[in-house]
Amino acid sequence: MNNQYLREELIRQSGVNPKKCMKCGKCSATCPAYDEMEYHPHQFVSMVESGDIEPLLQSESLYKCLSCFACIERCPRGVEPAKLVEAVRLSAIRKQGENRMTANDVPALLDEDTPQQLLVSAFRKYSK
Amino acid sequence: MKVSYFPGCTLKNKAKDLDMYAYKSAEVLGITLEEIENWQCCGGVFTTAKNEIATKLSSVRALKEAYAKEQSLVTVCSACHNVIKQTNYAMQNDKDFSDTVNRYMAEDGGYFGETEVYHYLEMLRDLVGFDKLKEKVVNPLAGKKIAAYYGCLLLRPSGVMKMDDPENPTIMENFIKALGAEPVIYAQRNECCGGYVSVESPELAKKNSNAVVRNAKAQGAEMIITACPLCKYNLVKNGADIPVVYFTELLAEALGVKEDTNE
Amino acid sequence: MQRVGVFVCWCGSNIAGTVDVQAVSEALKSEPGVVFSANYQYMCSQAGQDMIKEAVKEHNLTGIVVCSCSPRMHEATFRKTAAAAGINPYMVEIANIREQCSWVHKDIATGTEKAIILGKAAIAKVNLNTPLTPGESPVTKRALVIGGGIAGIQTALDIADAGFPVDIVETKPTIGGKMAQLDKTFPTLDCAACILTPKMVDVAQNEKIRIFSYSEVSEIKGFVGNFDVTIKKNARYVKEDICTGCGACVEKCPMKKVPNEFNLGMDNRSAIYIPFAQAVPKVATIDPNACNMLKNGKCGLCARVCTAGAIDYTQKDEYINEKYGAIVVATGFNPISMDKFDEFAYNQSKDVITSLEFERLTNAAGPTAGHLERPSDGKSPKTIVFVQCVGSRCDACAEKGKEYCSKICCMYTAKHAMLTRDKYPDTEVYVFYIDVRTPGKNFDEFYRRAVEEYGVKYVKGMVGKVTPEGDKLKVQASDLIANKQLHIDADLVVLAAAIEPDKSARPLATMLTASMDTNDFFTEAHPKLRPVESPTAGVFLSGACQGPKDIPETVSQAGAAASKVIGLLAKDKLTGNPCVAHSNELMCNGCSSCEKVCAYGAITYENKEFRMPDRTTKIRRVAVVNPAVCQGCGACTVACPSGAMDLNGFASNQIMAEVDAICK
DSSP, rough: HHHHHHHHHHHHHHHOGGGGGOOOOOOOOOOOTTGGGGSHHHHHHHHHHOOHHHHHHHHHGTOOOOOHHHHHHHOTTOOOOOHHHHHHHHHHSSSSOOSSSOGHHHHOOOTTTTOOOOHHHHHHHHHH | OOOOOOTTTGGTTTTTHHHHHHHHHHHHOOOOOEEEEOOOOOOOSSOOTTTOGGGGHHHHHHHHHHHHTTEEEEEEHHHHHHHHHHHHHHHOOOHHHHHHHHTGGGGOOOOOOOOOOOEEIIIIIIIHHHHHHHHHOOOOOHHHHEEEETTTTTTHHHHHHSSSOOOOOOOHHHHHHHHOOOEEEGGGGGGGOGGGEEEEHHHHHHHHHHHHHHHHHHHTOOOESSSSSHHHHHEEEEESSSSSEEHHHHHHHTTOOOHHHHO | OOOOEEEEEOOTHHTTSSHHHHHHHHHHOOOOOOOEEEEEEEESSSSHHHHHHHHHHHHHHSSSEEEEHHHHHHHHHHHHHHHHTSOOOGGGGEEEIIIIIIOOOOOHHHHHHHHHHHHHHHHHHHHTTOOOOOOOOOOOEEEEEEOOOOHHHHHHHHHHTTTTTTTEEEESSSSSSSSGSSSEETTEEHHHHHHHHHHHHHHHHHHEEEEETTTTEEEEEEEETEEEEEEEEEOOOOOOTTOOOHHHHHHHOOOOOOOOOGTTTEEEOEEEEOSSSSOOOOOEEEOOOOOOHHHHHHOOHHHOOOOTTOOOOOOEEEEEEESSSEEEEEEEEOOOGGGGGGGOTTOOOOTTEEHHHHHHHSSSTTTTTTTOOOOOTTOOOOOEEEEEEESSSSOOOOOSSSSSOOOSSSHHHHHHHHHHHHHTTOOOOEEEESSSOOOOOTTHHHHHHHTTTTEEEEEESOOOEEEEEEEEEEEEEETTTTTTTEEESSSSEEEEEEEETTTTTTHHHHTTOOOOOOTSSSSOOOOBBBBBBBBSTTTEEEEGGGSSOOOOHHHHHHHHHHHHHHHTTTTTTHHHOSEEEEETTTOOOOOOOHHHHTOOOOOEEEEEEOOOOTSSSEEEEEEETTTOOOOOOOOOHHHHTTEEEEEEEOOHHHHHHHHHHHOO
């Protein structure tokens, strides 16, 4: 099954073992981007584990994760949900033409105080 | 003492203050920051995927250069610190990763995370000592209530950063105390400002930044200090109504070298 | 030469499934010394044992080899069979062809070959066996109970009830433990003090029981039936036998700002104090770190107001030596520190408390006289959030928390939530849970009542962050069923902190040479069949020192531990294990190597007179093993450089014969 391959690939490249999850929901409780997300950190863990990955690949949620590592830090089971979110996001944007952000988008984002850090970080997260 | 220094992209542009005050203050404290030659941008955020190699090479180059000079590597920017420490940790602990990286950079022997990486705050705590810093203060900031804003990048993941307790940190508070001011403890100090998602979803950054400022003020803060240009940007842009300054600026002020730097 | 009988067991299909038992018994028939060899479906059955007895009679056997399961299972069975047949029980050897053979092999040929080899080794050994007779040692008919909580109290009362004297050693100034701090007890909601304090009084009044309060065990020597214990009685600067507990000194003491441990620091006590009204013994104790008189010689007020003349500022720590036949560990538990969990802001706000602090806040004898008030400002909380599993069920590699379920939190949280709604119906009460675990008589019914009758809002999810702001605690949490993140402005947050063994347990385990698990809970001799005994003979376990437990379970285990102690103390003499070390004094050079490796202190030295070849005598220092203390571990036999140490039943020549038989 295609999904099975993708599931294993996501688990391998993220280094996350979703089986360790005890479904307590602390990741989603601590997530500062929760309300912006359609699928929440705990759902990423359980949906990747069950192979239900397609909806995640299509979801805007991929671009709302702040990589702030709060879920990683506070998960009692050491599951590291943000690493899975990142792995799914990479799967989405590594496809040709699927970059979330391109250089053409930059001028619109700038104001006179915009730190370079903001742009390089966004590029790293949104483009391949 | 001489240490290698990685300034980072923003410190040479929009956050020149953070950089200049860091240099000047370090000199006063007996530490010379030697800028890494030809450093390249760290990328701003660490990519956690194990098969992301190229994005981490600039950090490895900086680490290798410090290693070659037998120096510790110091960073000031929270983001550089986070990326470089995570990369160094991967070089130490992920053999597949370090093997691949070393093959990429095969020209001169292997690197396995030998360099000690310090955030400037850690340098103050561990190499200078807050006691010694306190002695060097000429303009104590007495009576000022200052909120330390850690954000997400300084402390997490704590197992890798090994900087401080990720939920109950003290390093910036002790820094504030050493400068003679009074630290304000508030729960949002280690929550994210919104980071790079401010390009994607400015409302999210606004909500998060406002929560941080509101909480700091509610707990009595008159000023917020940060080590991260993006934190400062988000907090200020989203309407912080108390000053948000780089910790190095405060340091330079207390050490009496702020004016020199500005000249 | 021995006359050996070999008995190969099928263990139904457990062995016979992967070992050709017929081939094994045939092959072993021709081994040296074997005069009889047979196989049978279940050697441990009555018929199987009878078969052994008959063979002994018929073939005049002097040694027996049973090829069967692990000796841990049935060695004792077959030794008894041998004894009944008139053979010394130590002439029996077991070849483990189940756990170490049939269960681990899939191929019959391999399994059979290995079973034959294991049988040959056992035969080689039994040919060198000698009859052994266990020694005997007397039993001191007194028990020591370490810890005076409900576990220790119940164990002591039950032992005393059987007529044996018991001493309780308690580090605190009073017995009572955690239960004395509780308000109500689940699931029946009877008041903890109402059911505990009568037991405390029983202890005080029982002539068979002595209480060493404010004391600790400082040294333990000896062995089952004969423990030699030193108890350190810390100076309390009050003569216990004279103090009447009137409390006049407590009243007059000017140092009134000492954090009160009994109320978990939520109010203050004086430097001289009685922990609570029903304390046993009800005598005052002076805290040397807070008392002005003890610190700088200024004050002395308590001595002046004490009409009984009980105050003694010169009192010193006292050491008491006592002998015991049995020791019960009842050191209990503590909630873990919340320092590492500051996402819940425990260190940032007084209104974030642990469940044990909540008990004190609702207890009529607590700092608020039982009125539920916020510690910060004394206001009544209108919204309370309870967080379950704080520090429990964490990943083993996590840097904070415990891997196990603390077991008691689901029920006490339901109790707290229910009682709050009962007494303050206008209070909103949320409980965040991962799972609600309520196995126990009337437990789930209790939890359901909290939800259905009292309207406690149970939310499946976890709290991720607590932000104190103004006079509110902003709680950010997940509701997994509604798929929402909740933001609750709470007045009080109560953390169900994981529990861990008391810190005194680890050093105590070292003194007792009793084993512990990685969490510092004492290990039982068998998790199912010997749950109240430590693997160290004569040491018994009572209460939460062995694992998280609620009160009913603790009391059951306390009674069980007491019955094991009574069983031991009822004996006049104990039969030892004859498989102990002995030293060949002609070979011993007195080097002390064996003494250094002996974990049990079983080896001493004595100077002995030896006749030399030239008819002179010479005094030499030689090792002597106390067979009652020796556990037969064999460490000394390996350490001995001259080969003087040997182990009965596991002599070097026997082991070598086994190895030779296997390698042949």
